[in-house]
Amino acid sequence: MPEAVAAAPQHELAAGALPKLELKNLFIGYTDRSGKTVSAVEDVSLTLANKPGVGELLVFLGPSGCGKSTILKAISGLMEPSAGQILIDGQPVSGTGRDRGMVFQSYTSFGWRTVLGNVEYGLELQGVPKAERARQAMEILEQVGLKDFAHALPKQLSGGMKQRVAIARTLVNKPRLVLMDEPFGALDPQTRWGMQSLILDVLRRQDNTVIFVTHDISEAVFLADVVFVLSHRPAKVLHRIEIPYFPERDPSLRQKPEFKQLENHLLDILGSLQVKGNIRVGL
Numbered sequence: 001m002p003e004a005v006a007a008a009p010q011h012e013l014a015a016g017a018l019p020k021l022e023l024k025n026l027f028i029g030y031t032d033r034s035g036k037t038v039s040a041v042e043d044v045s046l047t048l049a050n051k052p053g054v055g056e057l058l059v060f061l062g063p064s065g066c067g068k069s070t071i072l073k074a075i076s077g078l079m080e081p082s083a084g085q086i087l088i089d090g091q092p093v094s095g096t097g098r099d100r101g102m103v104f105q106s107y108t109s110f111g112w113r114t115v116l117g118n119v120e121y122g123l124e125l126q127g128v129p130k131a132e133r134a135r136q137a138m139e140i141l142e143q144v145g146l147k148d149f150a151h152a153l154p155k156q157l158s159g160g161m162k163q164r165v166a167i168a169r170t171l172v173n174k175p176r177l178v179l180m181d182e183p184f185g186a187l188d189p190q191t192r193w194g195m196q197s198l199i200l201d202v203l204r205r206q207d208n209t210v211i212f213v214t215h216d217i218s219e220a221v222f223l224a225d226v227v228f229v230l231s232h233r234p235a236k237v238l239h240r241i242e243i244p245y246f247p248e249r250d251p252s253l254r255q256k257p258e259f260k261q262l263e264n265h266l267l268d269i270l271g272s273l274q275v276k277g278n279i280r281v282g283l
C-alpha cells in the first residue's frame with residue numbers, strides 16, 4: 001500500500017466544530033408491491049469535516065448496484081432511511097431543502113425551456129425577480145462555458161453541454177452541499193477531463209462541499225479529498241482513503257507516480273471486491 005494512503009484517519013475536528021455531514025448507522029431499503037424489502041444500504045456511518053473557505057469533495061466509489069445513488073437520494077431528502085440518521089451541520093435531514101442540490105445520473109433538463117430558462121428555474125421558484133435571475137444564471141453559464149448557448153434548447157446541445165446545463169442549474173441555487181451522481185458517466189474521456197477541471201474550478205470558487213459518485217478510479221483520485229469505497233449491495237463502507245493535497249490538479253497530475261500509485265491502490269481494492277463477489281460487476 002503506498003505510504004500516502006497507508007493511514008486513513010478520520011478528520012480531526014476542532015473542538016466544538018460541527019461536521020459538515022454525518023451519516024450514523026444508516027440503513028435504507030426498497031419495499032416492492034408485495035411487501036418484500038431489498039436492503040440497499042446497511043449500517044453506513046461516516047463523518048465529513050466542515051472546512052470553511054476550502055470546501056471538500058467526497059467520492060463514493062463502488063460496484064454497480066451497490067447503493068451509491070440510494071445514499072445520495074437519502075442525503076438529498078428524496079428518500080427516507082429505514083434506520084439511522086443524516087446530519088448536515090449538526091441538523092437532522094428531513095425532506096429536500098435548498099441547502100442541497102443534486103445533479104442526477106441522467107440528463108434532467110426541461111426540454112421545452114431554453115438553457116437560460118433551465119438555469120433560471122430554481123431562482124424562479126424562489127421568487128427572484130426576472131432581471132436578477134437572468135443575471136445570476138448568465139454568470140453561472142459563463143463559468144461552465146455555455147454563455148453563447150443561453151438561448152438554445154437542450155436538444156440542440158451535445159451530451160457534455162447538457163450535463164453542464166444540469167450542473168449550472170444546480171449551482172445557481174448556491175447549495176452548500178452538492179450531490180453529483182455519476183454526472184460524467186456518459187461522456188468521452190476528453191470531455192470528461194474538461195468537466196472535472198471545471199468542477200474543481202467552480203466549486204472551489206463557490207466553497208461548496210461536494211459528494212460525488214463515480215465508477216471511474218482516475219476521476220476519483222483526480223477530484224477527491226477523501227474516497228469511500230463501498231462493498232457490493234447492501235452498501236457498507238469498506239475503506240476510507242484520504243487523497244493527499246495536490247497543489248495543482250491539472251491534467252499533468254495523471255502522469256505523476258503518486259497519482260498512479262493511488263489509482264493502483266484503488267484498483268487493487270475494487271479488484272479484490274470482484275473476486276470475492278465472484279460475479280462480474282460494472283466498475
Ligand SMILES: Nc1ncnc2c1ncn2[C@@H]1O[C@H](COP(=O)(O)OP(=O)(O)OP(=O)(O)O)[C@@H](O)[C@H]1O
Pocket residue numbers: 030031038039040062063064065066067068069070071105233
Ligand atoms: N426504485 C427501486 N426499487 C427497488 N429497488 C431498487 C430501486 N432503486 C434501486 N434499487 C435496488 O437498490 C440497489 C442499489 O441501487 P442504487 O441505484 O443505489 O445503486 P448504484 O450503486 O447507484 O448503482 P449504479 O452504479 O449502477 O448506478 C440495487 O441493487 C437495486 O436493485
Ligand SMILES: [Mg+2]
Pocket residue numbers: 068069070105181
Ligand atoms: Mg447509481
